[in-house]
Amino acid sequence: MGGVLRSARGWRHQARSRKLGRSTYCPRYKARYAPRVLQGRRRRVSRRRSGPAPSYPGVKLIAREQGLDLAPVPVTAAGPDLDALDRLCRARPVRAVYTMPTVHNPLGWVLDRGSRDRLVAMARARDFVIVEDGTYAFLDAAPPPPLHTLAPERTCYVAGLSKNVATGLRFGFAVVPDRHVRAVTASLRAAAWGVPGIVTALATGWIADGTVARLERDRRRDAAARQALARAALAGLDVTAHPASYLVWLGLEPYQRPDRVAALLAGQGILVSTGDAFAAGPYRPHALRLALGSPPLDELGPALRRLRTAIETIPP
Secondary structure, three states: OHHHHHHHHHHHHHHHHOOOOOOEEEEEOOHHHHHHHHOOOOOOOOOEEEEEOOOOHHHHHHHHHHOOEEEEEOEEOOEEOHHHHHHHHHHOOOOEEEEOOEOOOOOOOEOOHHHHHHHHHHHHHHOOEEEEEOOOHHHOOOOOOOHHHHOOOOEEEEEEOOOOOOOOOOOEEEEEOHHHHHHHHHHHHHHHOOOOHHHHHHHHHHHHOOHHHHHHHHHHHHHHHHHHHHHHHOOOOEEEOOOOOOEEEEEOOOOOOHHHHHHHHHOOOOOOEEHHHHOOOOOOOOEEEEEOOOOOHHHHHHHHHHHHHHHHOOOO
């Protein structure tokens, strides 16, 4: 029981650092199991979930596995189109909304406070649950309050330590309303059984002693430096990104097929993701997602300039 109590203190410390409210904390083995937190909340009236398009690819995989109807919500420059979401809710019942309101993957936007308040009001009026993915929230130094603090009774907050601490640290947590704890726990055990004790001890110790907070500050500085290099190398192109994110969403010209561009770049040793991996609906974004975190900092600028040259030399 001592290990369980130490873990609980770790969850609460991490939650306080992210300004989360009082709820039940469930350790998770991998943050990518975030969409599973609502598998146990079944309703016969609807199995539809809604998520912004483009969105995290793992949502599509879980929805397909569980036989859920994933309805994409159009996005604007500032976040999901809440008017479109409201129309969707009026057209048919929506069971849950998955969202990444702080440093969205792959678009990088941060939902403002007014939009957060409106989304919460909509959730209460339409009686749907919000799944808030906070995986990249640490990259914004002063974000608006998490949705969970605005609607703790219907928001499941999920995050992990693989992005802010170390890629190999496959460890995460969920902050969920009490009424969902049993279903969430059963679902997570079915998916990953449990968290190895040594991983739990390391993670909760680093959370409690401030190591995670220090590493997050270092990550923000590093990401900002990489974004500065990207903005300089890709100036004038269709770039969408958060100023302190490790991701860039790069729009292509109509004649530039993303799969062919990705293959061309791979031949030069530059690996990118095509937009269709992030499509939550039938529309395939005509774009590439660039990950800035892997190359050494002194190699990133030259690699991005090579990428730009390769794209601009593709004939119409």
